[in-house]
Amino acid sequence: MTDNLILATDSYKQSHFLQYPPEARAISAYVEARPNDFADELLFFGLQPFLLERLGKPIALADIDEAEAICTAHGVPFNRAGWQIVLDDHGGFLPLEIRSLPEGMIVPTGVPLIEVETTDPRLPWLATFIETALLRAVWYPTTVATLSRQCRLIIAAGLEQSSDDPAGQLPFKLHDFGARGVSSGQSAGIGGMAHLVNFMGTDTMEALVAAQRFYGAEMAGFSIPAAEHSTMTSWGRARETAAYENMLDAFEGEGRMVAVVSDSYDLDAALTGIWGGTLRDKVLGRKGTLVVRPDSGDPVETPLRAVKVLWEAFGGTVNAKGFRVLDPHVRVIQGDGMTPATIARLVERMIAEGFAIDNIAFGMGGGLLQQVNRDTLRFAMKANAMRDDKGVWHDVSKAPLTDPGKASKAGRQAVVREAGRLVARRRDAVADGEDLLVPVWRNGELLVRRTFDEIRARAA
Template structure:
């Protein structure tokens, strides 16, 4: 599935016949329209496309395959156009792509990418890549935005209850979503998008993507040894204590943090009578930390009840803000049933119960990486201007009377900062070079790069500015 000519919608194969004969350049932009999920989004993912699909030029085999497919499929094929791209541009798409810096917090309705063809023979090309470009941006940007919303909620809870909010924050939301997505590519890009905000993940494809696409020379995220139900229940119910003791012996005795799912039979019994009873000395006697994981029951009340039991059995201290912090040998992670709403409710309940958010981490799976779509943030790519054979630019836009929210912007776009907020303006209304939309790619050449560390810093500064 690597033929870029086929990575589009069928109907776009006919568009080379549809633009006005005087058209020489088409400009198009990408934005998230007003939506009910978020007023602002974290822009992320473009560089992965540039260094991935667009950095791989088309070849003769791609053209021949696409021609055969289109002919049998019933749509026209622009053989002359693709032959010219191969002959005159080395197979690289002659496009200039401008974008905001990745990690920017972008208000809905503000363009984050703008595309123009740079070969006047190919005005059809800018919108031909809509499918490839849009899905490369909407998915990681939406996951990063979702993860960022969780970050704001957890950070607020830490500020209220923790003596070390920023030290605690990076590992407070863990990604368990790899098995819940539709492909390995989704795991890589979605998992990487989560790493814009946090440093905890079990999605290992994201680690490779961080290295390949965003210059992560050091390990960008971490995990710990952890049990699952199969490794615990394989011991049998009568040896539940032995299964737990083995986890302590294998990992915690080495000074490591280890997570153990503890609800295979009876969570309350496991916490009160095994972890806090027969194995209490082993939990407290070695280095490292035991992280108890409930995996069923009410996603808010169950972990709060478990915190109370752990405090009763292991004790702890009261921090400078007056909240209880468990003995450092014991912590809790809640992954079952976590989403933006339940994380917010759980944060509030933990604090209402007198506990610091230091005591608990959160996990999300398919809800983080899969329960999103293009309409979550209402992403769209639309043509906004056409340059004719006399080098005159003409506005291009739509204004549907049946749904004004789907109206598009007219004229080549610029983005500027005004009053501390990004706003869209026409390019011909701002000073040359003033737009934050800057060229990042031109006909196979990457004009600027960003690292994951830079993206993280930019996003965090904007998310936590308040």
């Protein structure tokens, strides 16, 4: 796809340079997630890759020529003179200042995350021109990070109730299986990286590259050897036991885990006759852990039944909180049909049956990385102020009578902490040093660089 920033926008944006008042010299605009039915607060994440990957690459004369040709053929105006100023006077970098909250911060809806302001009085229209690219860059990772965090809170509560080691268990309790379920490799990298803010388990390798490239993470996530149906069924039904035994032999090692999908034919027969029967002693004699993966059936009752059957076959211990923990040689992972709602139900059922959440891990695929959109958190970018040719800032906002929920904020914004909660205030009403929206980008220069460890710590 195109990497031409001039074309990374909606067609109608190309005509907006002719629509602002003649006295306009600067425009300010902010990004927020409006109140919604999905979450009251969000985990802000994903701005830094946009700054480095998109705004950090200057436009070239070839970009201007290409955009002009496309806009002319497409039937929309093209601001050749404006883009020539960007190229000639700013080295191809957009003359913008971007202020933001720290990534990883937990932010109530309705509070600005980012504010953009133009810095060249000849180009006030640039602030809103980048709306499409900027919104696309932040709504997706923030929404995935927020969804992943919701799961984290559910699982953490179950661990606090049932586990002797909730902090040690939590980082690997939700595994990302979403790489094949997203619309692009870029989505896999960005969305998978957003999940890794909350957890450390993933099979989305693009996410590891993204976290390293954009946030300096040496290794942001981990996985284990695992079977898929093709590697098990290729042995044939008559040799199902041999296929499982091969997994145990091939991935033997101190502390090593191996996951085996066990529903290719008959999950209950595999649990009782193979894992709990023929191969029981071999499982108990290994130095590592077998993770049994049911992959079909009811997403709550099936994995719970697997835990119960494994308990009957392998036993375990009762922890200090009175919950049963399987023998350390066996665990279960449920990666089919998992959503925040089904995870909550499974956690509740496990605890009701007296089993610690230590016994099970959860996996999500397209439901984690793909089944979200801009309206999940009702993301929007709106102009909030205009500076005129006399240097005076004027409020800009909308207040549609047909939908008061779409009313926007007037005046340049600040975010402050009041009574322990983040709230939006007018910048001209906030004392110096109180505003948490700080400059992170100005005229092609990254002013603040966040690390993945820092973001993880803040989110936690």
